[in-house]
Amino acid sequence: xxxxxxxxxxxxxxxxxxxxxxxxxxxxxxxxxxxxxxxxxxxxxxxxxxxxxxxxxxxxxxxxxxxxxxxxxxxxxxxxxxxxxxxxxxxxxxxxxxxxxxxxxxxxxxxxxxxxxxxxxxxxxxxxxxxxxxxxxxxxxxxxxxxxxxxxxxxxxxxxxxxxxxxxxxxxxxxxxxxxxxxxxxxxxxxxxxxxxxxxxxxxxxxxxxxxxxxxxxxxxxxxxxxxxxxxxxxxxxxxxxxxxxxxxxxxxxxxxxxxxxxxxx
Amino acid sequence: xxxxxxxxxxxxxxxxxxxxxxxxxxxxxxxxxxxxxxxxxxxxxxxxxxxxxxxxxxxxxxxxxxxxxxxxxxxxxxxxxxxxxxxxxxxxxxxxxxxxxxxxxxxxxxxxxxxxxx
Numbered sequence: 001x002x003x004x005x006x007x008x009x010x011x012x013x014x015x016x017x018x019x020x021x022x023x024x025x026x027x028x029x030x031x032x033x034x035x036x037x038x039x040x041x042x043x044x045x046x047x048x049x050x051x052x053x054x055x056x057x058x059x060x061x062x063x064x065x066x067x068x069x070x071x072x073x074x075x076x077x078x079x080x081x082x083x084x085x086x087x088x089x090x091x092x093x094x095x096x097x098x099x100x101x102x103x104x105x106x107x108x109x110x111x112x113x114x115x116x117x118x119x120x121x122x123x124x125x126x127x128x129x130x131x132x133x134x135x136x137x138x139x140x141x142x143x144x145x146x147x148x149x150x151x152x153x154x155x156x157x158x159x160x161x162x163x164x165x166x167x168x169x170x171x172x173x174x175x176x177x178x179x180x181x182x183x184x185x186x187x188x189x190x191x192x193x194x195x196x197x198x199x200x201x202x203x204x205x206x207x208x209x210x211x212x213x214x215x216x217x218x219x220x221x222x223x224x225x226x227x228x229x230x231x232x233x234x235x236x237x238x239x240x241x242x243x244x245x246x247x248x249x250x251x252x253x254x255x256x257x258x259x260x261x262x263x264x265x266x
Numbered sequence: 267x268x269x270x271x272x273x274x275x276x277x278x279x280x281x282x283x284x285x286x287x288x289x290x291x292x293x294x295x296x297x298x299x300x301x302x303x304x305x306x307x308x309x310x311x312x313x314x315x316x317x318x319x320x321x322x323x324x325x326x327x328x329x330x331x332x333x334x335x336x337x338x339x340x341x342x343x344x345x346x347x348x349x350x351x352x353x354x355x356x357x358x359x360x361x362x363x364x365x366x367x368x369x370x371x372x373x374x375x376x377x378x379x380x381x382x383x384x
């Protein structure tokens with residue numbers, strides 16, 4: 001996801017090729033070739049230019065609806081509806097991979113969440129995140145917090161700092177268990193995919209008292225934080241954690257473009 | 267990449283050169299050779315035409331004019347995955363089931379031109 005203004009001009013991109021199941025795009029204005037995963041111009045008049053990341057989230061529709069008001073959804077293009085594959089995930093997972101990295105402890109089609117801070121990259125196996133959420137870790141010296149929502153699919157990554165101070169977070173209701181940083185017990189699963197979704201049309205600042213909302217507590221200010229990374233009560237109320245760009249990807253693809261990546265293990 | 271970038275020009279030049287060559291040989295050829303020359307010409311022409319077409323977009327059709335619907339009227343299932351973007355008050359969701367087909371969408375959210383990619 002990229003902003004597409006380069007040198008003050010808005011470019012229009014189109015799909016121009018596929019390379020190792022990652023695609024190349026070209027812009028209509030200059031014909032430059034761009035690599036989708038890196039946002040870099042690899043050939044053509046703008047070679048060397050780089051697009052800026054557009055912040056985005058991968059969420060379930062239910063989670064997103066609970067967070068926004070008057071949001072708009074891309075409407076299906078009628079003539080292509082039959083081509084949309086609601087079962088895309090398992091189908092893509094079955095495609096053969098053309099590159100693999102034997103000797104690494106993950107399989108090519110394992111799903112990871114990749115973080116890159118500066119020149120340092122780290123991959124978090126999706127299964128570990130779901131089991132251990134919230135995960136607190138360090139990347140390039142920065143404390144990071146990765147959270148998976150109760151739906152078991154939505155996720156976000158944050159800088160795990162409040163006012164510049166490193167902070168620890170716990171899932172509310174499990175304060176008695178060990179902190180997220182030391183959690184090794186797979187039973188400390190916050191939720192499972194079977195738990196109910198949040199009700200739509202519910203402003204994020206007012207958690208419904210009836211439902212059991214997903215809430216984190218921080219150890220420093222004992223404030224409550226929602227899945228958007230904002231404090232909804234306590235001394236930190238009104239503050240929001242800084243976000244860290246995160247990419248959910250197949251291991252082979254992440255590893256291909258981040259050859260020095262480490263893998264989170266716990 | 268250099269060849270790819272200029273594919274349409276190069277293939278056109280090659281096709282014309284090939285045509286001239288075929289015309290040159292045509293006079294002196296018997297019917298078998300003429301058949302062979304015709305076949306070569308057809309192939310070269312086809313290659314020149316293909317280099318001008320974006321066959322990736324035959325498989326994954328672009329969205330030329332994206333349309334949006336209110337979240338309340340969307341028929342998406344609550345469990346469907348979306349890519350969510352927000353600039354200011356403008357919050358938009360791009361269902362992954364759709365983006366996995368289109369791959370690229372040029373949009374403007376809250377005044378910011380973005381390329382939604384998947």
